[in-house]
Amino acid sequence: MDSKGASKLNIAIIHPDLGIGGAERLIVDAAVELSSNSHNVHIFTSHHDKMRCFEETVSGIFPVTVYGAFLPRHIFYRLHAVCAYLRCIFVALCVLFLYPSFDIILVDQVSIVIPLMKLKKLSKVVFYCHFPDLLLAQHTAILRRIYRKPIDFLEEMTTGMADLILVNSKFTASTFAKTFKQLSSRGVRPAVLYPAVNVDQFDKPSASKLTFLSINRFERKKNIELAISAFAMLYNSLQHDKREGLSLVIAGGFDKRLRENVEYLEELKTLAEREGISDRVQFITSCSTPERNTLLSQCLCVLYTPKDEHFGIVPIEAMAAHKPVVACNSGGPVESIKNGVTGYLCEPTPREFSVAMSNFVCDPQLSTTMGVEAWQHVVGTFSTKTFGQRLNAYVVDTALHRKTE
Numbered sequence: 001m002d003s004k005g006a007s008k009l010n011i012a013i014i015h016p017d018l019g020i021g022g023a024e025r026l027i028v029d030a031a032v033e034l035s036s037n038s039h040n041v042h043i044f045t046s047h048h049d050k051m052r053c054f055e056e057t058v059s060g061i062f063p064v065t066v067y068g069a070f071l072p073r074h075i076f077y078r079l080h081a082v083c084a085y086l087r088c089i090f091v092a093l094c095v096l097f098l099y100p101s102f103d104i105i106l107v108d109q110v111s112i113v114i115p116l117m118k119l120k121k122l123s124k125v126v127f128y129c130h131f132p133d134l135l136l137a138q139h140t141a142i143l144r145r146i147y148r149k150p151i152d153f154l155e156e157m158t159t160g161m162a163d164l165i166l167v168n169s170k171f172t173a174s175t176f177a178k179t180f181k182q183l184s185s186r187g188v189r190p191a192v193l194y195p196a197v198n199v200d201q202f203d204k205p206s207a208s209k210l211t212f213l214s215i216n217r218f219e220r221k222k223n224i225e226l227a228i229s230a231f232a233m234l235y236n237s238l239q240h241d242k243r244e245g246l247s248l249v250i251a252g253g254f255d256k257r258l259r260e261n262v263e264y265l266e267e268l269k270t271l272a273e274r275e276g277i278s279d280r281v282q283f284i285t286s287c288s289t290p291e292r293n294t295l296l297s298q299c300l301c302v303l304y305t306p307k308d309e310h311f312g313i314v315p316i317e318a319m320a321a322h323k324p325v326v327a328c329n330s331g332g333p334v335e336s337i338k339n340g341v342t343g344y345l346c347e348p349t350p351r352e353f354s355v356a357m358s359n360f361v362c363d364p365q366l367s368t369t370m371g372v373e374a375w376q377h378v379v380g381t382f383s384t385k386t387f388g389q390r391l392n393a394y395v396v397d398t399a400l401h402r403k404t405e
Contacts, residue, residue: 009039009103009399012095014117016088016110018045018064019052020253020286021217022313023130026168026195027108028054030128031062033388034395042102044095046071046087052255052286067094077259085112092116103399111158118161124398127162129190131172131310156180164398165190168311169332175310193394194336195313196387199379201289202321203297205371210245210364212357213299213323215292215314216306217253218261218268218285223328223348224250225271226305230353232275234361237354242361247280248303251295254285296321300360300367304333307348312336315343316382319374324367326356336382342374 011034015027031041043057046068050058057064068090074080092113095105101122107114108128117125159165160183167173167190177184212231216222231248238246250268254261265283272278287295296302302318304327311332315325319336325343327333339345344359346352360367 009034009395010101011039011041011104011106011395012099012102012123013041013043013106013108014088014091014095014110014113015043015045015108016047016084018043018048018057019255020054022195022311023109024054025313026128026130028056029196029198029384029387030106030391032056033384033391035062036388037392039392039395042099044091046091055289067091073257084110088113089116096120104395106395107162111155111162114158114161124163124401125161126164126166126395126398127159128166128168128193129159129172129176130168131175156182159183160186160188163401164394166193166394167191168193168195169335171308171331171335172310191394193390194382194387195311195316196382196384197313197316197320197378198384199320199375201293202317203293205322205368206297209298209300210247210361211299212248212301212303212360213295213318214248214250214303214305215252215295215317216304218264220260220264221306222252223305223307224252224264224268226348226350226353227303228268228271228275228277228281229350230303230357231281232272232277233350234354234357235277235280237358238361246361247282248277249282249284249295249299251284251287251292293321296323299323300364301326301343301357301370303353303357304328305348305353307331309333316378319343319371320378320382322368322371322375324360324370324374326353338373338377342370342377 013027013031018024031043035041041062043064045066048064048066068087071087072083074083088110096116101120104126105117105123106126109130111127114125114127167176170192173190173192176190214224214227216224235243272281301324304315304325307328307330309331315327315333315336318325319342325337327337327345328348329345337343337345344356346356
């Protein structure tokens with residue numbers, strides 16, 4: 001990729017819901033880094049709650065415009081995918097008819113808008129695929145399979161229309177190839193652009209408490225019950241003098257509009273009570289970035305429980321905060337965590353996790369030692385500076401390719 005001689009670009013970013021999560025963090029980092037490279041960046045979305053968002057989206061670094069917030073997110077808790085498509089299509093139509101052409105349109109997550117954006121003849125479309133949506137949706141019932149069939153077909157067809165496809169890990173790239181077989185047969189290969197973390201935002205580690213920290217959205221696929229069961233197993237295996245001060249903090253994105261968030265939080269609280277450790281488990285919903293950073297600075301290590309996670313921003317945030325991570329031995333964490341050096345990769349069972357966790361209880365200094373290695377690893381591979389340089393090279397190269405056609 002050659003970005004020499006590139007001029008300032010006008011870049012639009014289309015994202016479904018600009019809340020708090022790994023995908024949103026990536027989009028915000030992309031906007032910040034592209035802006036720092038003197039490009040004009042404008043984010044378009046169907047929802048942006050200024051009380052529940054990343055600080056950069058309200059700081060004035062780049063404009064955020066909302067279209068379609070009045071459209072439903074679901075119909076009687078059904079048809080989530082169709083509603084998401086309709087909301088994104090409305091956003092795309094507003095961009096198409098209300099704004100002049102952009103040099104680059106970065107589409108995130110929902111590929112259905114790509115054909116609309118291709119109508120802007122002078123624009124190039126870059127699509128960031130976090131994971132094939134058809135694999136995220138459950139296809140158990142016959143009616144659901146029928147309902148998803150056209151959606152899945154449209155996903156592959158519209159994804160292939162992008163001028164450049166980016167994915168968040170080698171794991172996602174391999175899954176992309178296995179899932180979108182028609183695209184693979186045509187030689188369509190996505191490029192890997194790892195998400196990043198701003199290493200300068202984290203506090204210097206303080207004296208660690210005997211606290212294990214889980215950070216995830218309150219969604220069942222995040223498998224947070226693994227952290228609770230593993231902590232219970234560890235707690236019950238320790239002598240009474242080792243239990244003093246030992247605790248588990250479960251923090252993460254929580255949206256009361258989402259039925260699953262509300263239900264899952266209650267399920268986790270019930271599990272903690274059933275395991276007899278409810279007095280040792282603290283739940284924190286939608287903590288702010290400063291609060292999260294404080295939690296990171298004080299914990300022994302971070303527990304990351306999703307299985308086959310596409311990438312996982314939490315592990316690199318933890319390592320940037322000088323904290324080791326215990327995670328499942330699958331998906332993106334295999335690429336971001338050095339087993340036995342910056343944390344532990346385990347089978348997704350309470351016993352495996354509890355064994356890894358016990359190392360930090362028996363030797364609290366281990367958290368500091370691994371934390372230093374973790375920070376150095378993130379600085380070299382997953383910093384926002386590295387991410388910004390790579391993303392800028394991709395978009396500039398794509399724009400220059402347009403100008404030479």
